[in-house]
Amino acid sequence: MQKFTKITSPAAALREADVDTDVIFPARFLLLLDKAGLGKHLFHERRHRRDGTRTDFVLNTPPFDQAEILVAGANFGSGSSREQAVWALTDFGIRCVIAPSFGEIFYSNCFKNGALPLVIQGDAHERVMLAAESGKPITVDLETQTVELPDGEVIGLDIDPYRRRTLMLGLDEIGSILADDADEIAAFEARLRASQPWLFLDDGRLERLFADTRAR
């Protein structure tokens, strides 16, 4: 996973609440099989007219077409679990989304892809939004846990320590679970099998249900 330490970039301002994952990444592009290259479908309906021409949506408008930060309204990324929403953002070049609140699955998907969803609320959020609209660069620093606005204001952040470390080191979560916890998982599984054996389908139930298809 790509590491995240510090970025400085103009921030695209999207003054809108409840931007759902269907808007971020429309369902018809979910048929694509790869993570790479999804950025061209990011906010597809907002960025393209039906005749294929480009709108003046913020991400089409320099300097924000190069933005690495997006500032949005509350409940950003609500709706579907599609990780394509995050892959499209990062493929486009956006590594950090700042909003007063997020859809929960989107929020956790970000951290798996080297992207930082930052919760900033109230007046501070409005100041970040205004700074974004000014087009001047904003700095997000995970090391010092701060956001620095163009006028010099520094906003302190409180980020989950595990997730911060994962992003800063670009850690492979699956790798670390397998390396550190495999024995505990095996021991737990044995205990669970003893106490709730019906949770395990390798006792013949699955085999019976799919006897016909397994035979093929």
Add this chain to the structure above:
Amino acid sequence: MTARTLYEKVWQSHVVRDYDDGTSLLYIDRHLVQEVSSPQAFAGLIEQNRALARPSAHISVADHAVPTRDRHLPLAEGLAARQVERLIENCTRFGIDYITMTDDRHGIVHVIGPELGFTLPGATLVCGDSHTSTHGAFGAIAFGIGASECECVFATQTLRQRKQKTMRVTLNGALQPGVAVKDIILALIAKIGTHGGVGYAIEYAGTAIATLSMEARMTLCNMSIEAGSRVGMVAPDETTFSYLKGRPLAPAGEAWEAALAHWQTLPSEPDAVFDKEVDLDVAALSPHVSWGTNPGETSPVSERVPDPADQSDPVRRTKMERSLAYMDLKPGMPLEEIDVDHVFIGSCTNGRLEDMRIAASVVKGRKVAPTVTAIAVPGSASVRKQAESEGLDRIFIDAGFEWRASGCSMCVAMNDDRLKPGERCASTSNRNFEGRQGQGGRTHLMSPAMAAAAAIAGHLIDVRKLEPTT
């Protein structure tokens, strides 16, 4: 020991270890695999040369991209065919049982999990799909995850998670005739907002719950995610147990007795404390419809399209203006005067047998308005078969509906079932987001009875007002 909630009991019985930052490693019993969220997860496994931790924890089906017509034909060349092919290749390679499109076990993941008895009380169940909350109706901790988390479950059978706070939604009273559980959940989302449940595991309780079928409970838990909650649960009871008994993947014989004894210990203790309490008087509810572009933008059908000018919160006002512009609705217009072009009865919210029965009872002896295209899409092959054995297919077809094969269909418009730009649909699905049912399409969410009534009337209407059939 302090009194525990249902959620806490299932959570604690699945914690492998607690980390010192307050997260836990949670053991996952079951994983439903579908075509949309799995290709990249499998690709990750292959790239890292990792094996499945426990192949028997997964079953797989393609539901989003499959056509609902001409199912005996091979899929037409194209992206959907490639996606389904990829799923089959991956399942073969990793030893996961895969249910084909023409199999009589086929259906939407959240319909077939319960039907097969794959979904059990007290289990942890995940799927790369946000409506996995559906399975919480059985007293499982079931939640939607992203593709990276699917990969983690494949490789480790665990997920690193933070325990949710708990919210109890108490539903008291009895539903009036013509009012459905869909109206409860729409009214709840309108009340607490699409963000009201973020961070919470909801437990639905109250006197209304005991009277609800498993199908109705699934509708309720299904749309918990539309209130922001990844998890919605109902404590298992006799209704749950009698639904599960005899299902192919449910325990049988002595194992059933042992499981039952355990499941009976799961309900929240009477003095368990929830982090948040919400009450809803179910008896006072009337049929609801959505008018905006998220499920919280919903009102009783007797009302008018709201006026953004009456909204004091500027952010809400802007959102509402945007929604009305997208939906092409004027403030003050009676909701019942909104004409529809399409009606969709189906999805993991309302594509079960009970939903088909209710919709059929409304359309029976009536005709779909000439301006409307209406489709009924059973959530599974088994629902389709049972409905046909009851003659529901004839009722739909005689009224002018198309009767289709199982899948997500017009809920997500990833196959050919989709709205054209500007078209408007009365839908029993769960999301009215911009473009959800097709680029530029407009969605009004409602119950199966209300969608059926809209098909007949050609516009939104309180189902209780339909002229009686002669």
